[in-house]
Amino acid sequence: xxxxxxxxxTIARSMAEAVAQEMRIDPSVFVMGEDIGALGGVYGNTxxxxxxxxxxxxxxxxxxxxxxxxxxxGAAQDGMRPVVELMFVDFFGxxxxxxxxxxxxxxxxxxxxxxxxxVLMTSTGGxxxxxxxxxxxxxxxxxHLPGMKVVCPSNAYDAKGLMTAAMRDDSPxxxxxxKSLQGMGWLATEPGATVNTPEESYTVEIGKAKVARAGxxxxxxxxxxxxxxxxxxxxxxxxxxxxAEVVDLVSLVPLDRDTIRASxxxxxxxxxxxxxxxxxxxxxxxxxSVTEHDISVLKAAPKRVAYxxxxxxxxxxxxxxxxxxxxxxxxxxxxxKAA
Amino acid sequence: MAPTQQEQHWMYRNMVTSRKFEExxxxxxxxxxxxxxxxxxxxxPGEMHLSDGQEPVAVGVCAHLNADDVVTxxxxxxxxxxxKGVDLNKMAAEIFGxxxxxxxxxGGHMHLFDPDVNFACSGIIAQxxxxxxxxxxxxxxxxxxxxxxxxxxxxxxxxxxxxxxxNLAATWTLPFVxxxxxxxxxxxxxxxxxxxxxxxxxxxxxxxxPGVRVADNDPYAIYEAAGEAIARARAGEGPSLIEVETYRLxxxxxxxxxxxxxxxxxxxLFEKDPIPKMRAKMLADGxxxxxxxxAIEAESAARVEAAITFARESADPxxxxxxxxxxx
Numbered sequence: 001x002x003x004x005x006x007x008x009x010t011i012a013r014s015m016a017e018a019v020a021q022e023m024r025i026d027p028s029v030f031v032m033g034e035d036i037g038a039l040g041g042v043y044g045n046t047x048x049x050x051x052x053x054x055x056x057x058x059x060x061x062x063x064x065x066x067x068x069x070x071x072x073x074g075a076a077q078d079g080m081r082p083v084v085e086l087m088f089v090d091f092f093g094x095x096x097x098x099x100x101x102x103x104x105x106x107x108x109x110x111x112x113x114x115x116x117x118x119v120l121m122t123s124t125g126g127x128x129x130x131x132x133x134x135x136x137x138x139x140x141x142x143x144h145l146p147g148m149k150v151v152c153p154s155n156a157y158d159a160k161g162l163m164t165a166a167m168r169d170d171s172p173x174x175x176x177x178x179k180s181l182q183g184m185g186w187l188a189t190e191p192g193a194t195v196n197t198p199e200e201s202y203t204v205e206i207g208k209a210k211v212a213r214a215g216x217x218x219x220x221x222x223x224x225x226x227x228x229x230x231x232x233x234x235x236x237x238x239x240x241x242x243x244a245e246v247v248d249l250v251s252l253v254p255l256d257r258d259t260i261r262a263s264x265x266x267x268x269x270x271x272x273x274x275x276x277x278x279x280x281x282x283x284x285x286x287x288x289s290v291t292e293h294d295i296s297v298l299k300a301a302p303k304r305v306a307y308x309x310x311x312x313x314x315x316x317x318x319x320x321x322x323x324x325x326x327x328x329x330x331x332x333x334x335x336x337k338a339a
Numbered sequence: 340m341a342p343t344q345q346e347q348h349w350m351y352r353n354m355v356t357s358r359k360f361e362e363x364x365x366x367x368x369x370x371x372x373x374x375x376x377x378x379x380x381x382x383x384p385g386e387m388h389l390s391d392g393q394e395p396v397a398v399g400v401c402a403h404l405n406a407d408d409v410v411t412x413x414x415x416x417x418x419x420x421x422x423k424g425v426d427l428n429k430m431a432a433e434i435f436g437x438x439x440x441x442x443x444x445x446g447g448h449m450h451l452f453d454p455d456v457n458f459a460c461s462g463i464i465a466q467x468x469x470x471x472x473x474x475x476x477x478x479x480x481x482x483x484x485x486x487x488x489x490x491x492x493x494x495x496x497x498x499x500x501x502x503x504x505x506n507l508a509a510t511w512t513l514p515f516v517x518x519x520x521x522x523x524x525x526x527x528x529x530x531x532x533x534x535x536x537x538x539x540x541x542x543x544x545x546x547x548x549p550g551v552r553v554a555d556n557d558p559y560a561i562y563e564a565a566g567e568a569i570a571r572a573r574a575g576e577g578p579s580l581i582e583v584e585t586y587r588l589x590x591x592x593x594x595x596x597x598x599x600x601x602x603x604x605x606x607x608l609f610e611k612d613p614i615p616k617m618r619a620k621m622l623a624d625g626x627x628x629x630x631x632x633x634a635i636e637a638e639s640a641a642r643v644e645a646a647i648t649f650a651r652e653s654a655d656p657x658x659x660x661x662x663x664x665x666x667x
Contacts, residue, residue, distance in 0.1 A: 030480065056480060062510060067503035070469015071476055074487065077459070078409060078477035097500070101463055102470070110452035111442030112664040114459070146665055170667035 009197040010183020012044030014156040015121070018163035019046065019083055021201040023053055026081065029167055032059040032068055033085025033121075042087055043123050043182050065095035069120065073103050076118040081167055086122040089138045089176065103172045104147030119166045121175040124152075125225055125275055127323055128179070128187060132312035135319075139223065139274070140281030142174050143252040149173040149206055150252040154181065154227035155195045158250055161204025169206065178224040178275075190228045207254035211263065215245035218333055219263040221286050222273035223249040226324055229305075230273050233329035242333065252282065257289045261297075264290050268299035271332050273324050278306040303332040340566045341559065344626045346402050348635065350558055351621065353401070354394035354614055356639040357418040360427070361389040361589070363647050364417075364434065368593050376594055382435055382651065385447055390418035392556070392588030395613045396520045397422035399561025399583075400488060403569040409474035409487045411467030412460035413520075414449045419490050420460070425453040431646040437653035444656040445664060457485075465495035468504035468517065475513035475572075486514040486572040493582070494525030496539045505580070509546035514572035517580050518565070522587035527599040543580040550580040556613050559620075586611060 009017065023029045030053075031046055037060040040047030050058040061068040065086060072082040086092060092099065099120065106114050126135025143150045149171055153159035159177065166173035181193035212227055213234050220230040227248045234244035245263050249256070264270045270290055272283040283304035290302065305324045313319050342350060364383065371381030378385060390397075393415070401422035404410065412419040420430055426441070433440030434448045441453055449462035457474070461467050467489045475487035495501050496519060508515040519539050523530050536542070543550025549571070551564045561583055568579035586608045590597050597605065621627040 028481075062503070062506060064503035064507055066500040067469050067472065067507040070466065070500065070504065071473030071507060072469075074409070074411075074470030074473025074475075075477040075480075076473075077470065078457075078474045080477045080480065082473075097463055097466060098469055102461065102466055105450075106452070106459070107667050108664050109442055109446040109450040110454070110459070110664075111440075111445050112667065113442065113454045114452055115667045117667070149666070 006196055007199065008194050009156045009160070010044070010189065010194050011153060011156045011159040011177055012047065012182045012184065014160035014197050015045040015163050015177065016047050016049060018160045018201070019167070020049055020052060022164060022167045023049070023057065028079060028081045029083065030057040030059065030080065031083045031085070032061050032072065034061055034063055034087050036060060036085050041085060043177065043179060044184055045121065045177065046085070065091060066098050069095050069098040070102060072118050073098065073106065073116060076116045077106065077114050081117045083119040083121065083167060086120060088134050089122040089124045090133050090136050092138065099148070100145045104145060107171060108147060115170040116172045117170045119163070119173050119175050121177065123179050124176045125178040125180055126312050126319060129314055129316050129319060131314040135312040137176070137276040139176065139252055139276040140285070142176070143282065147172070148253060150176065151206055151250065152176045152178070152223045152252060153250065154212070154224050154248050155193045156197045157195050158204050160197055161202050162206065162250070164201055165203040165206050168203065173206065176224070180225050190225065192228045192231065204250070207251045207256060209250055209256035209259040210248045211245060211259070212248040213244070213246040215243040215267065217243045217267055218269035218271060218336070219245045219247060219260070219267045220271045220273060220329060221247045221249065221260055223252065223282070224275070226273040226275055229324050229326050229329060232326035236326060236330050237333060255285070255289070257293070260286060261290055261293055265294070265297045268297060269333070269336055270298065270302040271329060271336070272302065272304045272306070273329055274304065274306040275324055276307060277309055278304065279309050281306070300336045303336055305329050305332050340563045342402060342562045347621055347626050348631070350398040350402055350562070351617055351627070351632065352635045352639060353398045353422045354558070354617065355636050356642060357394045357397065357421045358391060358614055359640050359643040360417055360421065360646070361391050363643050365389060365593065367647065378594065384436070387448060387593040388415040388591065389589040389593065390415050392586040392608065392613065393520055393522060394418045395556050395558035395561055396490070396518060396583045396585050399558045400518050400565040402562055403566050404486070404488065406456045407485050409457040409471060409485060410490065411471040412458070412490045413467065413492055414460070414462045415492070416449070416451055416460035420451050420453070420458055423458045424456045425451060425458050426455070427642060427646040428649040429453070431650035432653045435650040435653070436655070437650055438656040439649070439653040443660060465491055465498035465501040467491065468501055472504045472508045472513060472515050475508065475515040476511065479511070479513055484573070486516060486569055488516045488518060490518050490520060492525065493519055493521035493523070493530050493539060494533065495519070496542065497533060505546045505578070508578040509548050512575070512577040514575065515578040516565070516568045516572055517578070519580070519582040520585050521582050522585050524587060524591065526591040538582065540580055540582040548578050548580060550582070553581065553583045556583065556585045556611065558613060558617055588612065
């Protein structure tokens with residue numbers, strides 16, 4: 001008898017499971033980063049790996065992001081498939097040269113004669129009063145610079161499949177996981193992120209968006225945590241008789257513009273939800289992808305619900321004031337209709 | 340440890356090839372840039388950092404390496420690339436920005452990549468440290484032979500990333516060697532004005548590894564120091580640090596008026612040009628005849644000429660090829 005798989009995993013566990021399964025079949029895969037060994041990753045995504053694979057392949061590093069990310073590039077070019085952790089994306093400031101000038105450019109500068117098969121996984125997002133050096137998303141910063149694929153799962157199913165796809169990719173993949181989706185005991189987790197996840201290894205295509213909820217009156221595009229805000233907003237809108245479609249970007253690079261455009265062509269309205277800073281970022285890019293393609297599909301000016309252009313504050317009321325939430329999305333739709 | 344006669348011939352050949360290459364590039368570089376100099380004009384546009392005078396470092400180290408070993412080099416990479424065995428035709432074509440270049444014109448002179456001999460370089464100071472350490476890690480993890488060697492300038496030692504990488508290599512006992520080419524100048528700022536200690540090899544103590552300084556740009560002493568360091572790496576005993584006192588006979592880049600140099604410094608350096616010095620030593624030691632060295636020089640010149648001709652005659656890339664090779 002075929003029993004449907006109803007095993008639910010957190011994103012943290014699904015990431016670790018994907019890495020473990022790949023490490024069992026591919027000796028070139030290894031993990032390095034800060035506190036990824038005995039601790040199992042600050043965000044749980046390498047838990048259990050040290051016990052199974054040992055400290056040679058699950059390698060705690062000194063607090064030297066420039067060195068170990070640069071070393072990952074060298075190891076990747078030499079035939080290994082490193083999975084490297086930048087504990088908080090905010091820490092990119094100490095090592096961005098190794099990321100955008102090295103990891104992201106060597107395939108191009110070598111005319112494709114070098115491969116850089118590595119995964120740079122990094123935590124994003126706030127909402128828990130950790131202030132502006134531990135709460136940013138920086139999606140647009142990474143997605144803006146060519147040469148890196150960028151993925152951002154909103155649930156454990158995608159998290160596992162994206163990780164497997166990323167480890168098998170011959171190009172560098174930045175894997176951005178949101179702390180509030182991760183499933184850590186010490187930090188509240190959005191329940192919708194913990195979903196049925198098959199035990200066997202599988203891939204989720206990098207560069208393909210998903211329609212998380214079908215609708216006909218407005219398209220809400222988001223990624224990561226924002227997808228859950230969008231789904232909740234869609235439920236509120238449904239109570240008002242509005243049918244909202246939610247597009248989960250899944251990947252920022254490559255960006256699946258076709259899925260976004262097809263959805264907006266159907267609904268005629270677009271709201272982009274992004275926990276990254278408003279200006280010069282993902283939200284503007286999504287809107288431009290629609291408007292420069294065919295502005296005539298729009299029945300109203302697009303709206304964005306994004307983080308205001310300020311450093312992320314500590315005080316709970318101040319941070320919550322700035323963050324996207326379902327009510328802001330509903331309000332954006334109402335403003336759109338009123339206009 | 341002294342180089343064999345055959346190794347000395349190889350070293351001399353590669354030093355001469357590198358110098359002829361730089362001299363030829365220098366001539367071509369000014370084509371289209373007179374009477375008004377614009378870096379953007381001519382068959383070789385962009386910045387050009389020549390390695391005249393620094394050849395002993397490249398040959399003294401690479402004499403111990405084979406194609407399988409991994410080298411990362413700097414923004415001044417030609418001598419290192421030649422000594423590592425990078426295809427000279429493809430390298431010249433890359434510098435000319437041609438479709439036959441190592442990367443089809445996407446990289447240029449500061450971004451030379453040759454997978455056949457495991458060579459890469461970078462225009463960012465100290466950036467080659469991480470990849471060479473990572474290659475060393477890869478070999479150790481796979482239990483495969485091979486060492487990672489990072490060539491850097493003396494200015495790179497003041498970068499944080501340099502220290503991070505040294506610590507990582509030493510902590511993990513990796514088969515890695517860092518070779519500092521101390522040409523005394525970081526563009527216009529002297530080592531003395533930028534560096535707290537005179538001898539960067541002393542910094543090896545901070546990582547508990549051997550550190551050696553080689554004086555006076557001596558290819559034989561470099562050969563010996565590199566031989567010990569590379570043998571140590573191959574034996575699994577961990578990384579080493581070598582600093583070589585070398586001479587930058589060219590400007591930082593083509594077009595550099597070098598007004599920051601003290602009066603007479605440059606003339607004194609030319610007096611110590613390592614190529615005539617090595618030629619004289621080989622003759623005095625009886626390891627080569629005039630005829631043999633003349634032949635090496637003629638063959639090197641012909642090889643360079645052929646490479647430059649290949650580059651000139653190669654086609655420009657299709658402009659739209661700029662949009663390819665972003666991902667593997």
